Amino acid sequence: MHHMQPTPAPTAGTDQLSMVVFSGDLDKILAAMIIATGAAAFDMKVNLFFTFWAISALRAPEKKGKGKKLIEKMFGFMLPRGMDKLALSKMQMGGMGAAMIKAIMKKQHVASLPEMFKTAGELGIQINICEMSMKLMGFKREEMIDYPNMQVCGVATFLADATDSTVQLFI
């Protein structure tokens, strides 16, 4: 944050949140999206840098990447195909843990993960996907979910965003 003028209180739109979303666990992606949508509703500018395992959450199960090599197909097969397939970091119980959490969230009228991503798009949250991770895991841009503000870019973009941010987190 570069203050030119004395600032008595955080003003709408002046604060920025940058997060590295690294984990592909359902619970951590939920935490990231709750913080992100909360911050955007709070009038903060929000940038999410999805890298490593977290990219699996952005896969659209019905889309396919073209021209994949064998090892890239293997990765695609082994990693979760989208946000509905993510597992919890604890209490996995063969997928029952994730199902339980989703059922309770629904009962308590907490937005589901797909709903949170929809809200994130509407609130103008920027999703950046780590280019190097895409290459390493063999993911293609065309396999990702439809989302209004999404680009594939490098760590330099995260660092530039983070430097301008009031709050930075690694999840």
Place this chain on the structure above:
Amino acid sequence: MHHMQPTPAPTAGTDQLSMVVFSGDLDKILAAMIIATGAAAFDMKVNLFFTFWAISALRAPEKKGKGKKLIEKMFGFMLPRGMDKLALSKMQMGGMGAAMIKAIMKKQHVASLPEMFKTAGELGIQINICEMSMKLMGFKREEMIDYPNMQVCGVATFLADATDSTVQLFI
């Protein structure tokens, strides 16, 4: 941090640390409390936002929540009942890893986790518990440990604290 005036060096009480404590692993809770009490001893204002698995660390084993539904009782049964029951994220070895770490900490005169929470309270560290996680896991306020500055609140409180903080971490 909003500097009105040139500031030659960090002055006592002007810096603030906000942490999301998400993990319920013994090693990560230890890390969070070492950083938190270190910062408070360093005259920083410290806010901890306990969410998801980390809330288990705040359960008082001798207290019981009232009026719980079956699924809430199940969660209460499956999750660790307080900070003495937390497991390590690695080298669990059926609980032997946690016991080993505690034994070595004692031998090396490092404060135990309960002692760190006591110090945290004396240093004025604020503990906020995530309201949504409490609801999802069926925890009640009356089940939590005795601690001087503890409240149940939403992610907006964390974001307001984090925006005013010099340092923010997600653990």
Place this chain on the structure above:
Amino acid sequence: MHHMQPTPAPTAGTDQLSMVVFSGDLDKILAAMIIATGAAAFDMKVNLFFTFWAISALRAPEKKGKGKKLIEKMFGFMLPRGMDKLALSKMQMGGMGAAMIKAIMKKQHVASLPEMFKTAGELGIQINICEMSMKLMGFKREEMIDYPNMQVCGVATFLADATDSTVQLFI
């Protein structure tokens, strides 16, 4: 960041990144080093505070610590002996996951972890090792890799660095 003067844009060398590197997982250490070397190449001052499991990444397999007690030898035996022995946090598959990632990184001309540490040293990245973790795990300074800017110190050093930093992360 303490701005004495209006700052129109981030200037070389004025921004600082401080990270707690806690995890000993190959994927997380890779993420930490990619962010760290990226930031240093971006002219940021970078401090890494290695603690708990992450210290295993800094062990030199050919070096031995002197005067170790039995329990310290046990820890040394159970924990990974250096950055080449780290496992992934997911898809471990008995070490095959880590081997796969390394093979793909090589094929895609991504620097290996040892190369990243070499670059980090050349870019002047400071590595601080948590004194308390060293004591708890029985690691000795002389067991660590050769690295130009490395010291053993306490959490107060991290907090002082973090307070002066534009970006702070816990990995």
